[in-house]
Amino acid sequence: MDSNKVVENIYLLVVVTLISVVQNAFFAQKVERECKNHQTHTAAFERVSCTNRNCMDAYPTFLAVMWCAGLCLSQAPAAFAGIIYLMVRQKYFAGYLGQTSQSTPGYLFGKRIIFFLFLMCIVGIFNYLLLRYYGSDYKEYVQTITGAASALLLLP
Amino acid sequence: MDSNKVVENIYLLVVVTLISVVQNAFFAQKVERECKNHQTHTAAFERVSCTNRNCMDAYPTFLAVMWCAGLCLSQAPAAFAGIIYLMVRQKYFAGYLGQTSQSTPGYLFGKRIIFFLFLMCIVGIFNYLLLRYYGSDYKEYVQTITGAASALLLLP
Amino acid sequence: MDSNKVVENIYLLVVVTLISVVQNAFFAQKVERECKNHQTHTAAFERVSCTNRNCMDAYPTFLAVMWCAGLCLSQAPAAFAGIIYLMVRQKYFAGYLGQTSQSTPGYLFGKRIIFFLFLMCIVGIFNYLLLRYYGSDYKEYVQTITGAASALLLLP
Numbered sequence: 041m042d043s044n045k046v047v048e049n050i051y052l053l054v055v056v057t058l059i060s061v062v063q064n065a066f067f068a069q070k071v072e073r074e075c076k077n078h079q080t081h082t083a084a085f086e087r088v089s090c091t092n093r094n095c096m097d098a099y100p101t102f103l104a105v106m107w108c109a110g111l112c113l114s115q116a117p118a119a120f121a122g123i124i125y126l127m128v129r130q131k132y133f134a135g136y137l138g139q140t141s142q143s144t145p146g147y148l149f150g151k152r153i154i155f156f157l158f159l160m161c162i163v164g165i166f167n168y169l170l171l172r173y174y175g176s177d178y179k180e181y182v183q184t185i186t187g188a189a190s191a192l193l194l195l196p
Numbered sequence: 197m198d199s200n201k202v203v204e205n206i207y208l209l210v211v212v213t214l215i216s217v218v219q220n221a222f223f224a225q226k227v228e229r230e231c232k233n234h235q236t237h238t239a240a241f242e243r244v245s246c247t248n249r250n251c252m253d254a255y256p257t258f259l260a261v262m263w264c265a266g267l268c269l270s271q272a273p274a275a276f277a278g279i280i281y282l283m284v285r286q287k288y289f290a291g292y293l294g295q296t297s298q299s300t301p302g303y304l305f306g307k308r309i310i311f312f313l314f315l316m317c318i319v320g321i322f323n324y325l326l327l328r329y330y331g332s333d334y335k336e337y338v339q340t341i342t343g344a345a346s347a348l349l350l351l352p
Numbered sequence: 353m354d355s356n357k358v359v360e361n362i363y364l365l366v367v368v369t370l371i372s373v374v375q376n377a378f379f380a381q382k383v384e385r386e387c388k389n390h391q392t393h394t395a396a397f398e399r400v401s402c403t404n405r406n407c408m409d410a411y412p413t414f415l416a417v418m419w420c421a422g423l424c425l426s427q428a429p430a431a432f433a434g435i436i437y438l439m440v441r442q443k444y445f446a447g448y449l450g451q452t453s454q455s456t457p458g459y460l461f462g463k464r465i466i467f468f469l470f471l472m473c474i475v476g477i478f479n480y481l482l483l484r485y486y487g488s489d490y491k492e493y494v495q496t497i498t499g500a501a502s503a504l505l506l507l508p
Contacts, residue, residue: 044335046205047268047324049358054264058317061310064257093253097405100256100412101376108366112359154373161370168359179356200491202361203424203480210420214473217466220413249409256412 052119053110057103060126064099067092067133091133094149102154109157112164114183117190118157124193125153153193160186208275209266213259216282220255223248223289247289250305258310265313268320270339273346274313280349281309309349316342364431365422369415372438376411379404379445403445406461414466421469424476426495429502430469436505437465465505472498 047054071092074085102125110118132149163182171177203210227248230241258281266274288305319338327333359366383404386397414437422430444461475494483489 044324044327044333047320048328050267051321051324054268054317054321057260057264058314061257061261061314065307065310068253093249096253096256097380097408100408100415101373103256103260104369104415105373108369111362112366151377154377158370158373161366164359165363165366168356168363171356172360177356200480200483200489203476204484206423207477207480210424210473210477213416213420214470217413217417217470221463221466224409249405252409252412259412259416 049115050110052115053107053122056106056119056122056126059123060099060103063126063130064096067095095129095133098150102150105154105157105161109160109164112168113160113179113186117183117186118160120190121153121157121160121193125150128153156190156193205271206266208271209263209278212262212275212278212282215279216255216259219282219286220252223251251285251289254306258306261310261313261317265316265320268324269316269335269342273339273342274316276346277309277313277316277349281306284309312346312349361427362422364427365419365434368418368431368434368438371435372411372415375438375442376408379407407441407445410462414462417466417469417473421472421476424480425472425491425498429495429498430472432502433465433469433472433505437462440465468502468505 071085071088074088102122106118106122106125109121128150163186167177167179167182171179227241227244230244258278262274262278262281265277284306319342323333323335323338327335383397383400386400414434418430418434418437421433440462475498479489479491479494483491
């Protein structure tokens with residue numbers, strides 16, 4: 041049952057990863073449809089292609105931070121932050137595809153969520169080092185606080 | 197020897213990852229050579245660069261799904277599907293670089309394989325939840341079925 | 353304490369990943385600032401955007417190889433090589449943004465480090481297979497040699 045113990049610690053992260061893969065496929069299909077409709081590179085194609093590229097550029101960073109946070113500290117808040125990130129990304133994609141006249145959102149998005157996950161990693165490693173050199177384990181407390189703090193991500 | 201137990205569960209996935217890295221390096225070298233040959237951005241450079249980008253866009257998605265499938269269910273079918281994906285990608289790259297007059301393949305490729313790996317992840321998580329809440333473990337059966345089903349990927 | 357045992361084996365890799373994320377954010381901010389300053393796509397924007405893309409193209413490959421090397425063999429040399437890779441990347445980014453007149457560096461960078469990490473993976477898997485089929489474990493020796501060899505990466 042060793043394998044099941046592994047799954048126990050990562051299954052929420054896997055679920056979020058799968059949802060992000062579905063979203064990637066959705067984005068890619070949008071690009072492909074736009075590409076097939078128009079033989080010439082229109083403004084619409086440029087826009088959808090650029091949006092997709094911005095999302096894809098940030099994707100490995102997001103995955104890496106989410107998995108590190110999930111492995112180092114606790115998976116539930118990390119997966120929750122991941123879900124919110126995916127929602128922000130969806131909104132970003134939709135916003136980018138809007139009217140050209142309106143100002144497009146910038147290159148970056150979801151900075152707050154990435155920062156939260158980043159912080160989780162640091163806290164997790166710090167806690168591990170504390171445990172190793174001083175023998176004091178605050179993981180329980182930290183996990184509770186992180187769980188509560190992740191709710192703050194819902195603020196607009 | 198704890199580390200060796202970790203290696204036991206992932207070594208096939210690592211092998212596929214390494215092969216994919218070699219392939220990435222091969223693609224990148226093609227781009228670099230084309231880039232050096234021609235100071236101006238020719239059509240050939242555009243094409244090889246675009247192909248490489250399409251491949252790179254899909255790469256994190258592929259890696260994430262393959263590793264999740266390998267960790268959640270069983271590594272041999274996941275690694276096998278990964279190998280086939282790499283072969284499809286090679287063919288895609290070669291096809292893209294062909295004559296401009298012939299229709300280039302679309303933006304997406306290897307959808308079937310990604311879908312298969314995706315399904316493996318879902319089955320793995322579902323099996324874990326079944327085990328957790330009902331105590332019934334079908335992992336043995338599922339792994340056998342998955343191993344057999346992965347042969348279907350060989351169909352053209 | 354199972355989770356802490358996981359953290360023990362990966363915490364250096366997580367630290368390097370976090371540093372790489374900070375670097376990614378730094379690159380992305382450079383792109384965003386350039387993008388906002390100039391409404392039209394200037395040569396400077398083209399250059400910073402292209403550099404960022406080259407770095408991002410290689411990023412998943414780097415992450416995958418570093419983590420595989422760290423998991424298969426030993427994390428300290430892998431993390432050390434990762435740090436050096438990040439330094440090379442920083443230099444690449446700065447060099448690319450220099451004068452247009454001077455020759456820009458090529459599409460690829462950090463080949464030596466990727467190759468070193470690649471070799472670590474192969475050695476790790478080879479050692480595992482030796483252990484499995486012949487029962488002889490050279491991991492201790494190999495880890496010592498790898499640690500020493502990683503110092504060679506400091507050579508310019």
